[in-house]
Amino acid sequence: MSILLFEGETHAELYAKYRPKYPDALYEMIGNFCRAQGTSGVGVAVDVGCGSGQGTFPLCDTFNHVVGVDISQSQIEQALRLQNLDNKYDASRLSFRVGPAEDLSFREDNSVDLVSVAAAIHWLDTEKFYKEVDRILKPGGSLIVYTYVLPKPDKEEAVQMEAQFYKEHLSEYASSRMFPKLEDYKIPYSDELGLRTVPMNSTLSVHEYVGLITTLSASQTYLQHNPSSAIFDDLTQRLLELYTDSVTKEEIKMFTTSTVTVRTGRKPL
Numbered sequence: 001m002s003i004l005l006f007e008g009e010t011h012a013e014l015y016a017k018y019r020p021k022y023p024d025a026l027y028e029m030i031g032n033f034c035r036a037q038g039t040s041g042v043g044v045a046v047d048v049g050c051g052s053g054q055g056t057f058p059l060c061d062t063f064n065h066v067v068g069v070d071i072s073q074s075q076i077e078q079a080l081r082l083q084n085l086d087n088k089y090d091a092s093r094l095s096f097r098v099g100p101a102e103d104l105s106f107r108e109d110n111s112v113d114l115v116s117v118a119a120a121i122h123w124l125d126t127e128k129f130y131k132e133v134d135r136i137l138k139p140g141g142s143l144i145v146y147t148y149v150l151p152k153p154d155k156e157e158a159v160q161m162e163a164q165f166y167k168e169h170l171s172e173y174a175s176s177r178m179f180p181k182l183e184d185y186k187i188p189y190s191d192e193l194g195l196r197t198v199p200m201n202s203t204l205s206v207h208e209y210v211g212l213i214t215t216l217s218a219s220q221t222y223l224q225h226n227p228s229s230a231i232f233d234d235l236t237q238r239l240l241e242l243y244t245d246s247v248t249k250e251e252i253k254m255f256t257t258s259t260v261t262v263r264t265g266r267k268p269l
Ligand SMILES: C[S@@+](CC[C@H](N)C(=O)[O-])C[C@H]1O[C@@H](n2cnc3c(N)ncnc32)[C@H](O)[C@@H]1O
Pocket: 001, 002, 003, 006, 007, 019, 048, 049, 050, 051, 052, 053, 054, 055, 069, 070, 071, 072, 075, 099, 100, 101, 102, 117, 118, 119, 120, 123, 124, 125
């Protein structure tokens, strides 16, 4: 089953701009897991459902070669644009390709050290995907699945405002896939470490925070039904009233907190 809800250049552009950067501690944890005794090593990583590369680029600090895969052509175009802008890793180290996670036939059997899935497991047909994971992973290779919750603002009024906004405008367009609980997913290998969490905190402007909300699939579906709606501008204005210094009239940045939830598995030797 493939889902094209994220297809559409505007959404991919918003995504590349406003989705949060994952914390360095997460990639330290991934690096340690993949370098531990009995693992296949840190040669090749494949990041599926990679979007514009939020979880793909950081893997280049650990792995010799990294491939990002996404079903959406426009997400991959954004990833390639960012790769060219950054100009840090050439195509021999980092490549992106359009395709479904459920068909990784571009890789041979037993040829990959890590398959990662960042905020995308809920879009996949896990039965088909896990078969492919098991086929391409080397013995001792790792599967790492992670996701996060929407960042929470530091002012209670802003938290309430967002909750009300969601209930009033977005909830009818939200699919149960929007905020996956990793507890609900079976990992095909023994998962001795269980569920682990890494804090993900950011300092955002109101514009960046509302930008992040626009990237949610429910927001995109809302906008498809209500293309000229001003609800996001209205939310921005109301939040700015909370985040403007009454004396200097300057905007105060919002400190947001979130948690990345991680599950790990290793293909037996
Ligand atoms: C919420 S985004 C996550 C993007 C990125 N990994 C991140 O952490 O921000 C989910 C991504 O999964 C992709 N996707 C959905 N179904 C897919 C499938 N069957 N195979 C590969 N990618 C898929 C979407 O196009 C989208 O880019």
